[in-house]
Amino acid sequence: MSFCRFSVLAVAVSVSLVCIAQKPASPPAKATRFANDLLAKMSVEEKVGQLEQAAGQLYTDTQSDDLVRKGQVGSFLFVTDPVRANALQHIAMTEAPHPIPLLFGYDVIHGFRTINPIPLAMASSWDPALAEHAQSMAAREARAAGIHWAFSPMVDIARDARWGRIMEGAGEDPYLGEQMAAAQVRGFQGPYIGAPDYLLACVKHFGGYGAAEGGRDYDSSDISDDLLHNVYLRPYHAAVDAGAATMMSAYMDLNSVPASGNVWLMQDVLRKEWGFKGFVVSDWDAVKSLTVHGYAADAADAARRVFDAGINMEMTSSTYRKYLPALVASKAISVVQLDDMVRPILEMKYELGLFTNPYVDLDKFKKETLSAEQRASAEHAAEETAILLRNEGHVLPLAKSAKTIALIGPLADSQVDTMGSWSLHGVPADTITIAQGLREKLPNVQWLVTKGVEIKRTDASIFDAQAPEPKPTLLTEDDKKREFAHALDLVKQADMSILVLGEAMNMNGERASRATLTLPGNQETLLEAAVAVGKPVVLVLMTGRPLDITWAAENVPAILNVWYPGTEGGHAVANLLTGDANPSGKLTVSWPRSVGQLPLYYNTNRTQNPEAAATRYWDESSAPLYPFGFGLSYTQFTMTDLKLSSDRLAPDGSMEASVHVRNAGDVAGEEVVQMYTHQRAGSASRPVRELKGFTKIRLAAGEERVVTLKLAADELRYWSPSLKHDVLEPGTFDLWMGDDSTAKLHSTFQLDAATIAAKR
Numbered sequence: 001m002s003f004c005r006f007s008v009l010a011v012a013v014s015v016s017l018v019c020i021a022q023k024p025a026s027p028p029a030k031a032t033r034f035a036n037d038l039l040a041k042m043s044v045e046e047k048v049g050q051l052e053q054a055a056g057q058l059y060t061d062t063q064s065d066d067l068v069r070k071g072q073v074g075s076f077l078f079v080t081d082p083v084r085a086n087a088l089q090h091i092a093m094t095e096a097p098h099p100i101p102l103l104f105g106y107d108v109i110h111g112f113r114t115i116n117p118i119p120l121a122m123a124s125s126w127d128p129a130l131a132e133h134a135q136s137m138a139a140r141e142a143r144a145a146g147i148h149w150a151f152s153p154m155v156d157i158a159r160d161a162r163w164g165r166i167m168e169g170a171g172e173d174p175y176l177g178e179q180m181a182a183a184q185v186r187g188f189q190g191p192y193i194g195a196p197d198y199l200l201a202c203v204k205h206f207g208g209y210g211a212a213e214g215g216r217d218y219d220s221s222d223i224s225d226d227l228l229h230n231v232y233l234r235p236y237h238a239a240v241d242a243g244a245a246t247m248m249s250a251y252m253d254l255n256s257v258p259a260s261g262n263v264w265l266m267q268d269v270l271r272k273e274w275g276f277k278g279f280v281v282s283d284w285d286a287v288k289s290l291t292v293h294g295y296a297a298d299a300a301d302a303a304r305r306v307f308d309a310g311i312n313m314e315m316t317s318s319t320y321r322k323y324l325p326a327l328v329a330s331k332a333i334s335v336v337q338l339d340d341m342v343r344p345i346l347e348m349k350y351e352l353g354l355f356t357n358p359y360v361d362l363d364k365f366k367k368e369t370l371s372a373e374q375r376a377s378a379e380h381a382a383e384e385t386a387i388l389l390r391n392e393g394h395v396l397p398l399a400k401s402a403k404t405i406a407l408i409g410p411l412a413d414s415q416v417d418t419m420g421s422w423s424l425h426g427v428p429a430d431t432i433t434i435a436q437g438l439r440e441k442l443p444n445v446q447w448l449v450t451k452g453v454e455i456k457r458t459d460a461s462i463f464d465a466q467a468p469e470p471k472p473t474l475l476t477e478d479d480k481k482r483e484f485a486h487a488l489d490l491v492k493q494a495d496m497s498i499l500v501l502g503e504a505m506n507m508n509g510e511r512a513s514r515a516t517l518t519l520p521g522n523q524e525t526l527l528e529a530a531v532a533v534g535k536p537v538v539l540v541l542m543t544g545r546p547l548d549i550t551w552a553a554e555n556v557p558a559i560l561n562v563w564y565p566g567t568e569g570g571h572a573v574a575n576l577l578t579g580d581a582n583p584s585g586k587l588t589v590s591w592p593r594s595v596g597q598l599p600l601y602y603n604t605n606r607t608q609n610p611e612a613a614a615t616r617y618w619d620e621s622s623a624p625l626y627p628f629g630f631g632l633s634y635t636q637f638t639m640t641d642l643k644l645s646s647d648r649l650a651p652d653g654s655m656e657a658s659v660h661v662r663n664a665g666d667v668a669g670e671e672v673v674q675m676y677t678h679q680r681a682g683s684a685s686r687p688v689r690e691l692k693g694f695t696k697i698r699l700a701a702g703e704e705r706v707v708t709l710k711l712a713a714d715e716l717r718y719w720s721p722s723l724k725h726d727v728l729e730p731g732t733f734d735l736w737m738g739d740d741s742t743a744k745l746h747s748t749f750q751l752d753a754a755t756i757a758a759k760r
């Protein structure tokens with residue numbers, strides 16, 4: 001699939017999406033020359049050392065120093081103290097056999113010290129420029145601390161909310177996934193690799209990790225060729241085309257071949273077809289794991305097979321360090337092959353300027369960390385990512401007349417949860433909770449704050465060490481009953497209530513899959529009891545996945561989903577609840593009614609009895625509770641007058657589709673105009689609808705504008721499972737424009753000319 005770079009052409013009357021062809025980045029010739037000169041001087045052990053990535057916390061300082069001194073390590077992860085990074089770098093540059101700087105990598109997923117909203121939230125902004133900016137801020141803060149390489153973006157398409165890592169990606173759609181993947185790569189890497197204040201991006205987890213069976217983390221992905229080419233691989237490809245420097249291999253079996261040893265993925269697709277010139281790192285212990293998968297006979301076999309597949313750097317399991325020297329000595333692996341694996345790593349270090357300046361400037365580090373600019377950027381991002389799911393009777397924004405408000409729920413005043421998981425370097429104490437934000441914003445309101453219930457994961461989480469949960473305070477059944485009753489008393493005393501419910505941050509992320517989607521613990525009972533009191537209730541959801549809120553969707557008048565909004569979340573949510581900011585986020589995942597509907601996504605194929613598509617189950621609707629693309633605002637937008645620039649489209653041409661958008665309410669707001677198409681006939685069944693363009697616009701109250709989206713014929717290309725190559729097939733296409741994936745404004749056009757078959 002070609003990648004369309006998103007750009008706003010004209011703001012006065014029209015907004016367009018323009019396709020700009022991009023190419024994977026190639027290292028400059030001088031970087032290659034430098035790397036080759038160095039390779040000519042290095043021993044086999046030193047070269048293998050460059051392929052080793054060690055985790056800072058797995059070694060004592062003395063052991064790490066020693067590895068560096070001997071040239072046995074090329075990269076560290078989880079070294080976040082700049083003083084320690086400088087010390088290690090000093091050893092690498094002065095005591096190792098050759099002065100080769102270390103590359104420090106880290107999970108800069110949604111911020112470094114200043115935490116942005118989680119990635120699924122960032123995608124909900126439907127604003128790639130916002131995602132790009134947020135990652136450039138994260139890059140700046142992390143780079144100032146000595147990090148050179150972010151293990152991000154995570155671009156795995158996910159269609160199953162049980163999978164805990166759905167919070168790390170952009171959701172279910174390949175087109176939106178492409179835009180967000182490329183935007184984040186640009187945000188991390190800046191205008192060129194080595195640009196000051198930027199990092200290397202690492203696109204993960206290649207590939208197909210998001211299709212884990214049953215949503216169970218690490219379990220196999222079984223993906224048809226059709227879905228691989230037309231859905232799952234597309235965001236990785238877009239990221240490569242945007243110039244991503246590195247990729248990370250995934251843990252799981254892809255169609256029974258472990259991704260980390262998968263020659264088809266790493267060689268045929270990534271290097272040969274896509275022209276990737278950077279380097280690939282394995283995931284943590286993923287190399288050694290090939291023995292667990294019943295793929296490699298032993299660790300030496302794993303090293304050999306992963307090397308042959310094209311994994312340049314091994315994260316943590318050290319099989320390269322242990323076995324490659326002997327494999328080279330026995331000529332099972334040639335020195336030329338070894339050099340080919342090391343070269344891109346040296347090239348990247350050279351391009352980053354590390355050979356000339358590997359050290360952290362401690363003054364800059366202090367200035368950048370948690371700066372006012374970082375906080376302001378995070379706050380804006382959180383405002384743009386919240387989704388208003390319901391607002392009956394305009395319960396929101398909060399009425400100015402409310403004098404006493406009950407603020408209830410385990411997440412209302414929890415700093416650690418407000419950051420969300422994968423905020424490993426974030427500090428809970430830096431974080432503004434919703435309670436704090438609201439108290440600051442409305443100091444004259446009497447806030448009645450309590451938890452009502454406590455929620456807790458029943459087993460350990462990988463995030464516990466980084467961000468320990470506050471200790472439970474409700475230890476006995478009596479404590480729990482008393483607290484529950486206290487919360488309801490506050491609801492009764494107040495003019496209205498805000499309940500902040502959802503999942504604790506460690507309930508999603510890695511190793512955090514669930515078999516249910518219910519509100520954990522006693523939260524649903526608390527919500528229902530609060531609503532039964534009969535006063536207005538607002539539900540603020542904090543979550544990393546869609547939850548089963550079917551009861552709330554009918555009984556709670558206002559629902560604002562804020563995901564995990566990050567360090568400045570409390571300020572942003574206070575702005576949103578009071579109307580100083582207007583919610584504009586839209587779902588990038590179809591929101592299920594219950595776990596039984598999973599996997600759930602809008603772009604299914606058209607099937608028998610299409611008019612009954614919402615009644616595929618007899619005991620429940622098969623339609624989502626909220627469709628992909630859905631989100632409300634405090635204002636109302638109307639969209640009318642869909643026009644196509646032509647009803648015929650040449651196979652090398654493009655057309656424009658426009659709608660008239662009006663802000664019919666009395667406050668300013670933002671709307672996402674979305675365009676979907678459907679191919680009526682061809683060599684394969686095609687999805688009922690596919691997103692092909694979108695743009696987010698801001699309109700003042702009463703303002704109107706014609707919004708134009710461009711559709712290039714090339715966007716209609718797909719990989720045909722019957723013909724086994726890309727096709728662009730002539731015939732009739734439907735086109736819809738609107739504010740979600742059920743958009744009603746409809747037109748048709750003809751794609752001209754004979755089938756174009758383009759071999760990949």
Ligand code: NOJ
Nearest residue numbers: 077107151204283284510
């Ligand atoms: C394992 C995770 O799967 C990956 O996303 C992460 O980057 C590495 N651990 C390093 O923390």
